Amino acid sequence: MKLLDLVSATGALALAFAWAALFAVLVFLASVPTSVATQALLSLLACCLIYVMKPGVTSNMTLRFVVLSIAGTFVLRYWLWRLLETLPSIEDPVSLAAALVLFAAESFTVAIFFLTALINSDPVDPPKPAPVRLEDVPTVDILIPSYNESEELLAVTLAAATRINYPAEKKRVVLCDDGGTDARCNHTDLETRRRARERRASLQALCKELGVEYTTRARNERAKAGNLNAALQHLDGELVLVLDADHVPTRDFLARTVGYMVENPRLFLVQSPHFFTNRDPIERNLGLPETSPSENEMFYAQIHRGLDRFGGAFFCGSAALLRRQALDVVGGIAGETITEDAETALDIHARGWESLYLDHAMVAGLQPETFASFIQQRGRWATGMIQMLMLKNPIFRSGLSLKQRLCYLNSMSFWLFPAIRMIFLLMPLLYLFFGLEIYVVTTQEVLAYILPYLLIGFMVQNALFGSVRWPQISEVYEIAQTPYLLKAVVHTVLRPRDASFKVTAKDETLDHAFLSPVYAPLAALAALLLAGLVAGAFRWAAFPGDRAVVEIVGAWNLYNFLLVAYALRAVFERPDQLDRPRCGISSPAMLRWSQSAPGEDEQAAEVHAEIAAFTPRSVTLHLGNDTRSRHGRVFREGASTGLKVELVPTLPQAPELEAPLPLKVKAVRSDVEGTLIELDVAPAQMIAASRLTAHLVYGDSLRWHFFRKVYPQGSTLIAGLAYVAGKSLMSVPKSVIGFLTEPARRRREATEDAMRGEPAFVVAPMDRPARAPLEAAAVAGAADYLVIEE
């Protein structure tokens, strides 16, 4: 084996040297100045080759490397051309300064291109680990940190955690409550004190009911990291599973992950994807179709697999299994920055530990419901990552391999996008408003260099990420966040230690359309770019000699404006009804009248039902067309409201949950497809309902697999570009109307007395029944092995 390793290492070294020599030649060739015709021909050929090979990039490694190599050569040539040929003269220092800023931004994107190409060149999926005997499985502490989440939300997560398939004696579920710390319970503010004490008491009761350990600490120090570390002080499990409060685990979580830890003792982390049952506010407000992959899928389905290839998979804060020994080596969860997760991984990686990423979602959580919350969450991520870049720069961190440095650098530097994006957005305005020469280039060169460069960038992005990200959607997401995150990024670069952890609200409710209170920066940006278009039109008319330049820069600004106009839709909050709800289920049950009518035997007063949705506070049943019991009792719209019933789910794999659940009819609706009954869960039954929710809705990871890998559709480049162009164009009148009608809407709202509210945990009503649940569960196998039953 060692000989084989030696041969491999020698071969790799030789190949690497050969590649480096070849690369030097390519750099020289890429720097050669040629005629525009030659460049145009090169561009055409490169674009054609990439376009032809693009469909095979994901599945065929050779094609992937060839495409990336051709694209890389072209991008390198573009960058060298920009550097050597297109910068204005030093005699015009103002223009030169602006041009250098733009060039720096472009250089950054070029560097990111190469990093992205490298990291996504060979994404891996780890093979399944060897089965582990039950008696050999390590002990696991399941930590669920909480700060201000609702009891219902926590109940489901805790119930699901307790139901994770794992030997009971080897598993401990711990709620780490930072909302009920001693400091908060003794807070000088009476209201804060009261709420903290109530929260501590209710959660303690909840935990007791669910068999979960409740922990809290004296003071709220170092946010989530401090919370987890405080809990860890009292725990001794060999492994630690960290779950965010809204991240409900499936039962197979440990069965799918612990084996890797047992197999490789140097492994400190098994990270799994975060799956969300609701759509993020940008995705929702932009009106992206449900088949459009979620925003985080690009990271979890593609990039993290690439990071894992280079040993750079890192801790994402939740849905991750950690080795306690490794945590102890670095003093627990790191807390110097507000992204404790990646920071902890960086520290442990620097000690030589290894990590692994498993692309199988085993938690389901909640995205922030509003655009403002989303921005707050991303602001925290951006701040934390920039903190790490400034305080714990991986390039200078000892103990990391070169590949790991690049992985971390890629992940951290991504969050500089607000600055980069803002430069790209504003730079054309410097010319349109002030006439600054930011680019010394002819129309022919634009066609031969710049457009192919952009096109190749689009094609490579589409080739690598086409199945997880539609074209231009990344740009729209970044633009939507840019005006908000820019300040945080700049502030953090200037004062990296001056940042605070803000918990993202996850249990907001959105039941009506409204204009986000944080609309102003994005709207101002759109207005600025619109003014740029007007200035461009003026400049075109006023300066005939500059028309070629105005057309080029104006087209750039128009492109920017269209993207910003589309991104601006994000501030128009609107409730969402998914055609295919991610929490929708279809599980058999019996619905029983609690009080039998005279002459009926007790067993007879029931009907067959199908559970369509289940939450700790409400249940939705579908009765089909036959809603009549054997004795002729039926549920009628209006007449049955307030009726007390009992639900008995049919759960052959979880008979312990088949106990009748008392409910009250809230509403009955009938149509040609049958009868839909909405039922309220009594507060006293919330925990039981939570257990059922955890099992019925969140128990099966294959459900999330379906929504991640089967349901979404990729997009071709042309279709994607056309889609965004159409949406962008339509966004302009929509947004204008939205802004014009907003004052009237606010007046109407002010006159409404009742506040509508539904916990976010309750997903949209089930207009259509979901497909039958996938049959899968992780169980403790009869052969005394920890196995996954699919």
Next chain:
Amino acid sequence: MKHWILPLLAAALLPAFAHAVRAQQILLHDMPELPAQDASAAPAERLAQSAVPRMDWTAAAPMAEEHADGLPVLLPLRPVVPQGAETEGYRVQGQVGEARFVLFLPRKAEGAELELTTLSSINLLPEQSKIRVEVNGTTIGTVIPDNFDALGTDALAIPGSALKPGRNVVTLRFQQVHRVFCGPDAAFDLWTDVLLSQSGIKVAPSDFGADAPGFLAAVAAQLGRGQPLVVAESRGSGDVASMAAAMARVESLFEGLPPEMRITDPYAVATVPPALARVTLLPEEFSPPDLPQFRRGGDGALVLVANAAHPEQVAGVMLSAFGDRHPANPVPLLQPGVPRSLADLGAGRLVGQGNYIRETVRFQLPWDWLVLSAQRAELRLDYGFDRDLPKGALLLVKINDATVHLLPLDEDDKAGQRVETLRIPFAANMLDPGVNQLTFEALVPGDAPDEACAPRSTPIFEIFDTTTVEIPTAPSMSVARLDMVLDALSPESVRLSEAAADALPLGLLPRLASVFVGHGAKAPGAASLTIGVPSDLSTLGGAILGDATSTLQEAMLIAPHPEEKELDAWAKVDNGRWWRAFYDTDKVGTALRAFRDRLAAIWRGPQSELDVWLDGRAADAMLLQPDLDRPGDIWLILRPNLAPEKLVASLIDGGGRLDVPRGQVSLFTPDAGWQSWHSSKRRLKLHEPLTLDNARRVVGNYASLAPPLFIVPMLALSLVSAILAMGVMIITRRRKK
């Protein structure tokens, strides 16, 4: 004059006239004239009587009498930049123009008058139009161009001090105003033709002294009449070939269009009307040692008698009298890498007047300067323009007739002052080795387009002489091209093919060779030009022509059909905007086809490419560089019946033309000028060692000349790089532990 030789000469020549016929032959000053009645014999009779062809005496006697009577002879204006034949009208088009002519005076002329015969477009408004006439820089008067329906002659007295013996320069400055319209388009309708054969100064025949100035003036006067300079020579084409270089040097003294020279047998001089001057070359055995001499013939003609074996003696005599030729427009050399101002280029301040203005600065780049890639050159323009110019007034800055910048001239805030220096970058590969042009073209709409332009005292624009051009340095490289060889030619390196010697007039050789007087030292490498006829094409061989020989021959058989020239001044300003694609489908189709053809041309072989290029083209003449292994050997193929004036004029330096022959094959028609085809097999030559410093630019030139040689290796290396990287990636994959 050594008189002792004359009897000997007469004795030697007289036997040739043994027959009774008395031809107008070498009649030296002091020899008795032959009886006039001998000359009146019928031509048919003469032909029958003599083996020596064509002696037409019919008009000789009266003209001789005319000279003898002392009737004045017109010394015509010779244009410095010829447009065509000597006797044609010389056209000056546009609102403002200038034409320069030389005029050779045999001796000082007191009380002379300059006659100007013109014909103008009916569109001219005579009240506001004028031609200012200068002689050697002295304004002698103004002529109103009002001859609209027939030629008319105006005479201006020339002050005695203005003229000098020998070379004089007459400058005509035109101001022409349209009587109905005002604007750039109207400017194209304004023209005046100066009939050269009837414009000049009349002098007495006796003024033509038997000396070099007298001879030169006499020849010029004769050429102005449309008569060639007759060179009597007895040994045929072989001798002419050996004398051509010296003859060419003498021809170059005439400036402008070299004189047409007719080589005849000494006994076959056709003189209708009688010649004012001619040349007689004696065989060496009959040449006295004091030749060359100027003598007066019996018909009054000045005869330059010279030893045919030593033509350089003639050149020596003439050149010592006049010095070297005066280049029409000397083109300054621009040293790359250093900013050069217009003042450095000898252009000075450029002042634009009129509604359509073209002011051109010419400069020359070294022949071993070669930038084929898109490096940047820069023009730093110092300019100003007049106040209150009409809306839409534009100034186009052009490099070799391609617009690189467009400046509005209707911005009030910048008008009437020196505008801040404007930096105009442009692609250096718009420039060629050799002569280049920087043009400032202004289009000024009429303030009232349908009225005559109001007189304007101030110029439309001024380009200050502080304006600079900076051209990037380039590695010393060159690529085969016709114009470089043409520049390297000397009169000695021009010859006739055997077939051409039989088919073409012998005088064409020195006439064409004179174009290259003063060349030779400019461009590197050996060079030779062979003048041939279409039948020579099949003998040329060479990789360039290949199978296209027959197509080339066909091109010389097709009658050229003149193309309608685009006279819309605005057409190039806003033409070709990209949004035309939305409504002009023809343009789109044409553009796409052109794009496809261009792409295909890069990959296609040069043979078929030349065939395709030649398809349907016609040529009166063609220049060829048939063999890239011997790029200096070029051929000029002429139609045997070609009137060569326009061809010769097109090859003369200073024509201000851009359609000079380039590439490897160039076709000429009088209307279309030169159209050139470049072979993709052209080879680059590096004249300096390859170093790290010049490597990028050297490779860049190769890459630009032959894109596949750059693109294919680059993509291949990318492919290999991908495979190596994939190998590294596979080997370094994490193994299961």
